[in-house]
Amino acid sequence: MRLGAGSILVGVTDRKAFADFLRRRRALIRPADVGLPEGIRRRTPGLRREEVAMLAGVSTDHYTRLEQARGSAPSASVVNAVARALQCDLDERDHLYHLAGMNPPPRRGHVRPGLVALASRLTDLPVMICNDLGEVLFTNPMAELLMGHLRVGGRKTENMVWRWFTDPAFRQMPEEDWDRISAVHVSDLRATHARRAGEPDITALVDDLLAASAEFRELWERHEVGVRRADRKTFLHPEVGAVEVRCEVLFSEGQEIQLVAYFPAEGTDAAEKLDLLRVIGTQRLTRADSSPT
Known part of the structure; x- marks a missing residue:
């Protein structure tokens, strides 16, 4: 049993579904929603991978491997950071933990997406x-x-x-x-x-x-x-x-x-x-x- 950031690994990571959730969620967020400029060469909707990685405090390579269903399973701290970067609400955050094969942490002290949007x-x-x-x-x-x-x-x-x-x-x-x-x-x-x-x-x-x-x-x-x-x-x-x-x-x-x-x-x-x-x-x-x- 592995512990991490208040969550317990209880199953196997569903890498394909985890990656699909990240890609779909990333496409829904505009740069302005997180305080980033639109840029002049943006060809796809939503955030870039490197922008999500920066907001989550992880390397672009690590985040890219998560979206491509490659590499090691994400840690609880990475799941939590990515959920924040993608402005997930509590239900979406918990779903992401379940896809990673973990019990989600308690909901006490959760940061509402609206507060992140205000700060952004x-x-x-x-x-x-x-x-x-x-x-x-x-x-x-x-x-x-x-x-x-x-x-x-x-x-x-x-x-x-x-x-x-x-x-x-x-x-x-x-x-x-x-x-x-x-x-x-x-x-x-x-x-x-x-x-x-x-x-x-x-x-x-x-x-x-x-x-x-x-x-x-x-x-x-x-x-x-x-x-x-x-x-x-x-x-x-x-x-x-x-x-x-x-x-x-x-x-x-x-x-x-x-x-x-x-x-x-x-x-x-x-x-x-x-x-x-x-x-x-x-x-x-x-x-x-x-x-x-």
């Missing part, structure tokens, strides 16, 4: 959607350009709190801001831990962080609790330099899902730098337009 339309701002554990569920192209690939496979590597405390390369912000941001992460997680006391996913995350990070242990012992609803951050980008942004956080009714939008900070050159990043992203997509679908 904010094309001039970096936007991401997270759950209350800090796991990144969706990023629009501007967020990828500003912060890099946040969804790189695996629940821990997609968790911003885990990466902040265990991966020094993830701290692409001025060092003088680190203490404050660390404290915000921990107080946020404290609030989730209190609200969902005893639930396996939050308990496991906290236990793993306590074992992995002395900084986290020290902050956790302070018992500081607070839900972040707004913030101000500076990202150190390798191409455009320091980008200072104002963060606004919108919560779902049960506070399980968070939409985070990053606005250019007033009185800075952040707006010009975000515009430059958008141009860089458009140039990359234009170069990809010559790739076959």
Whole structure:
């Protein structure tokens, strides 16, 4: 029995039906639905394979093999990421898991396609959607350009709190801001831990962080609790330099899902730098337009 992202492998992957579902679903989604330009050489309806792969955070080769019913069976994390990229509703997502031979994960904390569509339309701002554990569920192209690939496979590597405390390369912000941001992460997680006391996913995350990070242990012992609803951050980008942004956080009714939008900070050159990043992203997509679908 193999475990993955809350799902259990219970049968054999129906590769042909899985591939057919992906192709048909991809053809139904317009680039504008996910915040992408139409392009000048688009010959088929819907998204290109490389666009779905980018949105799902997987390689184009891996996604192509899934659509061609080749290669290894998809992992639960890949099924979940592809379902999000294709804007599947809960029934469609569950169907995709069944085609992959897995029980679907619980429906708690599911991101509604309408929320993804809203985030995708904010094309001039970096936007991401997270759950209350800090796991990144969706990023629009501007967020990828500003912060890099946040969804790189695996629940821990997609968790911003885990990466902040265990991966020094993830701290692409001025060092003088680190203490404050660390404290915000921990107080946020404290609030989730209190609200969902005893639930396996939050308990496991906290236990793993306590074992992995002395900084986290020290902050956790302070018992500081607070839900972040707004913030101000500076990202150190390798191409455009320091980008200072104002963060606004919108919560779902049960506070399980968070939409985070990053606005250019007033009185800075952040707006010009975000515009430059958008141009860089458009140039990359234009170069990809010559790739076959």
